[in-house]
Amino acid sequence: MSYRIGIDVGGTHTDAVLLDKDYRVLAKTKTSTTQDVSTGIYEAMREVIAQSGVPREQITYAMLGTTHCTNAIVERKHLNQIAVIRVGAPATLAIKPLIGVPDDLRAHLGKHVYIISGGHEFDGREITKLDEAQLYRIANEIKDKVDSVAVASVFSPVSKEHELRAAEILREVLGEHVPVSLSYEIGSVGLLERENATILNAAIVNVAKTTATGFINALKAEKVDARVFFGQNDGTLMSIEYAMKYPILTIGCGPTNSIRGASYLSGLANALVVDVGGTTTDIGVLVNSFPRESSLAVEIGGARTNFRMPDLISIGLGGGTIVRIQDDGSFTVGPDSVGYQLPQKGLAFGGDTLTTTDVLIALGKSDLGDAEKVAHLDPDILLKVYDRIVEMAEEAIDKMKTSADPVPVILVGGGSILFPEQLKGASQMIRPENFGVANAIGAAISQISGQIDRVFSLDEMGRDQTLEVAKGIAIEEAIAAGAEPSTVEIVEFEDIPLAYLGNATRIRVKAAGTLASVGTASTREQVSNS
Structure with a gap:
């Protein structure tokens, strides 16, 4: 018998499931996402293994959807010391690399930036020869100063020749242990956005490696010798070796895991997926069982990029979203949230903060917490608040639809209890079994x-x-x-x-x-x- 573990890290909860070879859920758990992320992953993993009672030697796969790389960019922490080499002089000298990148991120990534002669025209003709002598000088200059390099050449998606030669020279001087990220493998046409995506990729190689090593060591500590895979942001998986080369592809994998899990649990290949966590609601589109891809440039940590990302709308609405009611009866819903502290801070749990979950409990729509602790709230105002919560979801659903016709809507995520059995714009509402851990299931069953x-x-x-x-x-x-x-x-x-x-x-x-x-x-x- 062969078993697999799926783990997905969200902003509020880290979810884990253990499945058998037929993808049946044998055990599932939710733990709070910890500040260092890793501790929460290890706790969820230990809990789900213990709960299942499955022989550890029969767990053969472990899949991880993680926010480590996203957090590193957003928080500007644990980034590699990188060099940026653009192959594009004299054609691109007017606009330097890292233009449009926030100052604090540029301070991390812009210490070793070079532009050398080379690159191609839009039709593949060489603009000028690659300056190999300059490349050798740069490689010797940055040796022992950087541990990752980003190379972007003009129109490399048309001709990758100069990037490949640059990589050869860099590896010859720096050694094979220094990773070289090439832009033609990461982004599409559009030099500045592709260059930014490549720079970010080079900057998070160490984060991906540390995450992978930590996860594997945690598995080994539990006496599990499984193959480890990372979630990609297109709803599929990649091996550790692949993740080391393209760590940027882990960014946005959480919502896509949920979309894939929703497809598997509901049996639908085409639908809208509403994934409600503790902090946000993410709405994506299933097309032939995979997430629809965004056709727009995407900002990551303030840097504009053009590598593939899922087409999503995220709104500040979840189970821990803070509701503020004024003396005159007016109110606001979010966008801030108590997140994983809901069991401590929510009114119905003995805390002092009114959240969307408290509104649900006070209206008798959920049996969580202690209804007595929210019995003093004005039901008329709470009904208006609840109507606004539903309205926010319906507005977001409407934005994601490509026609006015109603479409099937799959509700997943622990916070999806917020919503009623019917929403405007939905031809049918499906809240499948195990909806609360759809993200972890999506990680575990992906191709x-x-x-x-x-x-x-x-x-x-x-x-x-x-x-x-x-x-x-x-x-x-x-x-x-x-x-x-x-x-x-x-x-x-x-x-x-x-x-x-x-x-x-x-x-x-x-x-x-x-x-x-x-x-x-x-x-x-x-x-x-x-």
Whole structure:
């Protein structure tokens, strides 16, 4: 018998589930997310293993959806010492790297910034030769001063040649142990946003490695020798080795885990998913069982980027959201929250703060806490507050819909008890079994994927062969991320001709497959490899 653990870290709770080989939930738990994140993960893991009674040697997979990398960028903590090398002189000298990045983040990341000659035109022609001599000088200058490097070249999604050569030179001088992030692998067309995404990726390599090592060591302390996977922000998983190379892909994986879990629990492939936690409500869209991807540039820690992210609306509404009622009967709902301190601070639990959960209890819509402690509140005002809570969700649902027609809505997350059995704009409301831990279930049941988003010139191979090459690259990426080769198939494909780039097309392909067999590597090998 083979079992798997799924853990997802939210702003308020860290959820964990243990599933059997048929994805049945054998044990589940919610623990408070701790300030250092890791402690909460270890507590949830120990609790769910103990609760299940499953033999530890039969737990073969462990999946983690984590906020470590997001927190590191937002809090400006534990970031790598990086160098930024742009291949783009003289064409890009007017706008320096890290433009538009907040000052405090630039102070962390902008100590070693260089622009060297090289890069390509939009049609793949070389602007000027790569200045290899300058690259060697830079590499020797930053040796022993940095532990991660970001390289971005002009139009590298069209031609990656200069980035690949730059990486060769850097590894030759700095050694293989210093990771080099290449922009053509991370972002799409748009130099500044792609460069920013690459810089952030380079800055969080150590955070990802520390998180992975800590998780594996915690598993080993529990005598669990499982393969470890990280959640990606497209609703799939990646191996530790892949996560070390692209840690930025863990950003936003929490909501996508919930969306995938909602799809699995409800059996629906196309729907809106409303994920309600203690602090926020995230609303996303299921398209063919995967989260819909955002087509807009995304800000992370104040830096504008263009790498893939799920299309979400987040509103400051959750189970711990603070409600303030004035003497004249007016009120506000959020956006601040007591978060994981709800059991201590909520009125119905003996605290001194009125929250949305207290409103629910006072109106008799929940049997949590002690209703006597909120019995003094004016029911007429509370009904208005509750109507506003429902209205906030309905407004957000309306924004995510692409037509006026009602759509199925799946409610997940512990805070989803806030909402009634029907919401405007919903053709049906589904609150599936185990809705409270849908995020952890989504992490545990997800497939492994690989994705590319690049511009190809059709002059070299012709259209049909180019499309096949792009699909082949995506399949290779999925296998590299940990998928069983025989199960990998194309799950998304988009081909956008780019008239202004001549005979070129932008191709987005995602391939996904089931986890490779357990025998491929143990946790000990994963630690040493990463």
